[in-house]
Amino acid sequence: MAxxxxxxxxxxLNRVDMPRQDPKERIKNFNxxxxxxxxxxxxxxxxRCLQCKRPVCIDGCPAEVKIPEFIKLVTEGKFVEASRKIKxxxxxxxxxxxxxxxxxxxxxxxVLHKKGAPVAIGRLERFVADYEARVGAVEIPELPPSxxxxxxxxxSGPAGLTVAADLALMGHEVVIFExxxxxxxxxxxGIPEFRLPKSIVQREVDYIQKLGVKLYCDVVIGKTFTIDxxxxxxxxxxxxxxxxxxxxxxxxxxxxxxxxxxxxxEFLTRNNLMKAYLFPEYDTPIKxxxxxxxxxGGNVAMDAVRTSLRLGAEEAHIVYRxxxxxxxxxxxxxxxxxxxxxxxxxxVNPVEILGDENGWVKAMKCIRMExxxxxxxxxxxxxxxxGSEFIMEVDTVVVAIGTGANPLVPSTTPDMETNKWGYIxxxxxxxxxxxxxxxxxxxxxxxxxTVILAVGDGKKAARAIDQYLRxxxx
Amino acid sequence: MFRVVRKREWHPTITELWVEAPRVARKYRxxxxxxxxxxxxxxxxxxxxxxxxxxxxxVRLLFQKVGKSTFHLSLLNPGDAIADVVxxxxxxxHIEDFGTVVxxxxxxxxxxxxxxxxxxxxxxxxxxxxxxxxxxxxxxxxDEMRAISDELIVTTDDGSYGMHGFVTDALKQVLDRDEKxxxxxxxxxxxxxxxxxxxxxxxxxxxxxxxxxxxxxxxxMCGACRVSVGGTTRFVCVDGPEFDGYQVDYDLLIxxxxxxxxxxxxxxxxxxxxxxxxxxxxx
Ligand SMILES: Cc1cc2nc3c(=O)[nH]c(=O)nc-3n(C[C@H](O)[C@H](O)[C@H](O)COP(=O)(O)OP(=O)(O)OC[C@H]3O[C@@H](n4cnc5c(N)ncnc54)[C@H](O)[C@@H]3O)c2cc1C
Ligand SMILES: Cc1cc2nc3c(=O)[nH]c(=O)nc-3n(C[C@H](O)[C@H](O)[C@H](O)COP(=O)(O)OP(=O)(O)OC[C@H]3O[C@@H](n4cnc5c(N)ncnc54)[C@H](O)[C@@H]3O)c2cc1C
Ligand code: SF4
Ligand code: SF4
Ligand code: FES
Numbered sequence: 001m002a003x004x005x006x007x008x009x010x011x012x013l014n015r016v017d018m019p020r021q022d023p024k025e026r027i028k029n030f031n032x033x034x035x036x037x038x039x040x041x042x043x044x045x046x047x048r049c050l051q052c053k054r055p056v057c058i059d060g061c062p063a064e065v066k067i068p069e070f071i072k073l074v075t076e077g078k079f080v081e082a083s084r085k086i087k088x089x090x091x092x093x094x095x096x097x098x099x100x101x102x103x104x105x106x107x108x109x110x111v112l113h114k115k116g117a118p119v120a121i122g123r124l125e126r127f128v129a130d131y132e133a134r135v136g137a138v139e140i141p142e143l144p145p146s147x148x149x150x151x152x153x154x155x156s157g158p159a160g161l162t163v164a165a166d167l168a169l170m171g172h173e174v175v176i177f178e179x180x181x182x183x184x185x186x187x188x189x190g191i192p193e194f195r196l197p198k199s200i201v202q203r204e205v206d207y208i209q210k211l212g213v214k215l216y217c218d219v220v221i222g223k224t225f226t227i228d229x230x231x232x233x234x235x236x237x238x239x240x241x242x243x244x245x246x247x248x249x250x251x252x253x254x255x256x257x258x259x260x261x262x263x264x265x266e267f268l269t270r271n272n273l274m275k276a277y278l279f280p281e282y283d284t285p286i287k288x289x290x291x292x293x294x295x296x297g298g299n300v301a302m303d304a305v306r307t308s309l310r311l312g313a314e315e316a317h318i319v320y321r322x323x324x325x326x327x328x329x330x331x332x333x334x335x336x337x338x339x340x341x342x343x344x345x346x347x348v349n350p351v352e353i354l355g356d357e358n359g360w361v362k363a364m365k366c367i368r369m370e371x372x373x374x375x376x377x378x379x380x381x382x383x384x385x386x387g388s389e390f391i392m393e394v395d396t397v398v399v400a401i402g403t404g405a406n407p408l409v410p411s412t413t414p415d416m417e418t419n420k421w422g423y424i425x426x427x428x429x430x431x432x433x434x435x436x437x438x439x440x441x442x443x444x445x446x447x448x449x450t451v452i453l454a455v456g457d458g459k460k461a462a463r464a465i466d467q468y469l470r471x472x473x474x
Numbered sequence: 475m476f477r478v479v480r481k482r483e484w485h486p487t488i489t490e491l492w493v494e495a496p497r498v499a500r501k502y503r504x505x506x507x508x509x510x511x512x513x514x515x516x517x518x519x520x521x522x523x524x525x526x527x528x529x530x531x532x533v534r535l536l537f538q539k540v541g542k543s544t545f546h547l548s549l550l551n552p553g554d555a556i557a558d559v560v561x562x563x564x565x566x567x568h569i570e571d572f573g574t575v576v577x578x579x580x581x582x583x584x585x586x587x588x589x590x591x592x593x594x595x596x597x598x599x600x601x602x603x604x605x606x607x608x609x610x611x612x613x614x615x616x617d618e619m620r621a622i623s624d625e626l627i628v629t630t631d632d633g634s635y636g637m638h639g640f641v642t643d644a645l646k647q648v649l650d651r652d653e654k655x656x657x658x659x660x661x662x663x664x665x666x667x668x669x670x671x672x673x674x675x676x677x678x679x680x681x682x683x684x685x686x687x688x689x690x691x692x693x694x695m696c697g698a699c700r701v702s703v704g705g706t707t708r709f710v711c712v713d714g715p716e717f718d719g720y721q722v723d724y725d726l727l728i729x730x731x732x733x734x735x736x737x738x739x740x741x742x743x744x745x746x747x748x749x750x751x752x753x754x755x756x757x
Contacts, residue, residue: 179693181511181518181558189695218560220693224497246695250707257700257707257726259733266696274517274690280744283517283542284690285737359729406694408712 046074062456063090083132091165097126157185159442160242162458222408245443255353260361264400289395296400297327431461486755496531504589505567522586536585573656580662610635668724681719
């Protein structure tokens with residue numbers, strides 16, 4: 001009796017861990033590393049949520065997921081309803097639940113974060129989305145009557161998919177144009193199968209198509225059509241550009257064009273989009289030697305280095321010019337890489353790639369670095385230590401130092417402004433570009449960012465496009 | 475889906491396909507190419523658009539069977555579908571009335587050369603064409619090239635037809651004449667373009683070449699196609715495929731083309747076992 005009078009159950013700080021494939025096994029396959037919650041685990045984790053009156057967690061979610069509401073449904077065992085609750089605002093729950101940097105978004109704001117054990121919102125999101133799909137209960141919400149307005153969405157990454165879904169739910173006709181032969185953007189060509197299975201991306205795309213969105217792959221805007229073609233000949237009332245930031249940067253050091261040197265984009269695209277790991281059943285080849293060096297310290301570098309292990313590299317290194325704390329990759333992915341046996345060479349920077357007589361990489365000349373004063377990003381600036389050069393023998397090098405804006409669309413749209421880095425200039429609140437009727441969001445306005453920020457832009461843009469289509473006001 | 479509507483076998487190793495791709499046909503300009511993926515498991519390979527029929531909504535592809543993808547494509551017949559045809563990619567050729575233009579094509583390079591030569595002629599240039607092949611049977615598009623050229627010189631390496639020698643020999647003869655040449659365009663194997671550049675350089679004739687590096691996306695996203703031009707790294711798919719013929723590092727291009735030789739061989743051997751019919755008449 002006395003117990004019942006206690007105001008609430010004590011805080012439960014036992015965050016339910018998510019099972020993963022054993023590292024020794026998983027480096028031999030491309031199956032997903034994280035295995036997801038069971039129903040019992042999901043309920044146990046959901047019960048930790050305090051159902052705050054003022055749920056601050058939501059402030060961290062650009063997709064405006066109704067976090068406590070869906071979690072409550074989980075505690076009641078209503079998993080399908082929980083998934084539908086999320087989809088009211090976020091068309092990509094199975095994707096976001098997996099790759100969102102939750103620890104910096106919703107979970108960092110959760111009141112339990114201060115106690116060191118935020119509710120595992122992402123894992124729950126992933127669980128309910130997978131559950132809904134597994135039991136085959138995916139349902140299409142009722143759509144409003146057609147407005148008769150047509151919107152072209154360029155690019156089928158998370159920004160494009162989100163804007164398409166939201167506009168369809170508002171009654172507009174939406175057509176997505178994608179340059180590659182498969183939709184999903186970085187979700188299909190960049191992020192590996194072992195972190196985000198492609199069947200899951202396809203599932204979310206299928207859902208968006210079921211909302212009535214038309215999707216044409218193999219159409220390169222700037223080539224097959226220009227923006228003006230879309231607005232004039234093709235009769236679209238507005239255009240959204242979700243082009244991503246797909247132009248790979250190289251180091252600009254000697255030897256970078258040797259055989260065996262890849263951009264991370266090429267390395268990952270061959271493997272993920274083109275399925276080189278299934279060669280020769282699939283036609284696209286990839287070359288991975290015995291000792292691989294991946295240059296960079298972000299998510300992309302982690303994905304590349306872990307891919308190289310799965311392709312049979314005996315030794316896989318991360319070569320990063322700062323130290324562990326400055327690495328931009330998600331902590332979870334760094335830990336996964338460590339568990340899989342990746343070797344981290346911190347405070348090392350390549351200065352030259354050396355080749356053999358046939359034009360193949362055989363080694364990398366590197367220099368050791370030390371950290372100086374913080375730079376504009378707040379991270380301590382790496383400085384070379386004079387005379388510390390050394391040779392590192394490698395036969396494959398993957399450059400993962402970031403990407404920039406692809407000029408295909410801007411160069412064929414002269415009346416749309418870009419900034420000095422080539423990114424499209426857009427209002428952060430409405431995603432409006434400087435060209436009437438044209439909106440842009442995701443990496444093409446931000447530089448390489450995250451899935452959830454692209455989703456957030458998609459949502460903002462959809463509202464602004466709807467407004468524009470209804471009022472005609474720019 | 476992109477349907478094959480016509481097919482012509484020029485030689486057991488050279489096939490021509492006309493393929494339905496109305497959007498590409500509408501936008502296409504000489505010098506541009508498409509990315510083709512034969513089926514769900516296929517590789518993305520670049521092929522030049524040799525011609526386009528806007529009314530019919532078709533593009534003409536002409537290719538040499540060198541590996542799995544091209545042998546596979548050669549098995550398709552009218553009515554069959556190709557999974558993907560994307561484009562038109564790359565920058566169109568800069569075509570204007572330069573005066574006198576020499577167009578040099580080697581092997582299947584004559585295919586990509588043809589629309590450019592036609593464009594040059596259409597712009598008012600005097601057109602001298604030089605086309606070559608190893609042997610008579612491998613010569614393509616001779617009649618079409620003759621029809622658009624003010625002068626056509628044919629060479630074969632073995633002397634089985636036309637002038638005995640390489641296209642560079644014919645080019646040297648043309649450049650040694652009294653006539654001023656204002657522009658040269660050369661398309662063919664990398665090694666041929668390298669020697670065309672060597673031949674033409676002393677005559678200070680501006681030279682354009684079209685590079686055939688390995689590609690994946692062809693949208694500027696991967697860097698697989700990178701080449702060195704004038705000491706800077708350029709992407710063939712978006713910055714090219716045409717570049718100043720005197721600035722290209724051909725040796726690097728040739729080395730990079732060989733990056734997957736062993737894998738390509740493996741894929742081809744496997745395809746040969748599965749589809750011996752694709753290899754009839756090929757030695
Ligand atoms: C390897 C890798 C791992 C990552 N890991 C994470 C992670 O764990 N968590 C996270 O939050 N973020 C991660 N990111 C970043 C995240 O994927 C991106 O921020 C996000 O995908 C950006 O979305 P987007 O919609 O703006 O563009 P993209 O996903 O880049 O999609 C753009 C799409 O537009 C198409 N396109 C481009 N130009 C044209 C054109 N002219 N015509 C037609 N189509 C065109 C492209 O082909 C592409 O499909 C990762 C990125 C990479 C590369
Ligand atoms: C812009 C451009 C236009 C081209 N136009 C034509 C054309 O009109 N007709 C024609 O016959 N050929 C053309 N090529 C070359 C053609 O793309 C290759 O011959 C073809 O990809 C070979 O594929 P495969 O699978 O049959 O051979 P593989 O066994 O894969 O390779 C054989 C050789 O082809 C080259 N190659 C392989 N994969 C690729 C790839 N993805 N991209 C480019 N080259 C590759 C390599 O150098 C390799 O040594 C063009 C290439 C480029 C870049
Ligand atoms: S979408 Fe991302 S930020 Fe939003 S609730 Fe889900 S995991 Fe958190
Ligand atoms: S802040 Fe944390 S505990 Fe509160 S509602 Fe959100 S997830 Fe639940
Ligand atoms: S083929 Fe990928 S950038 Fe050119």
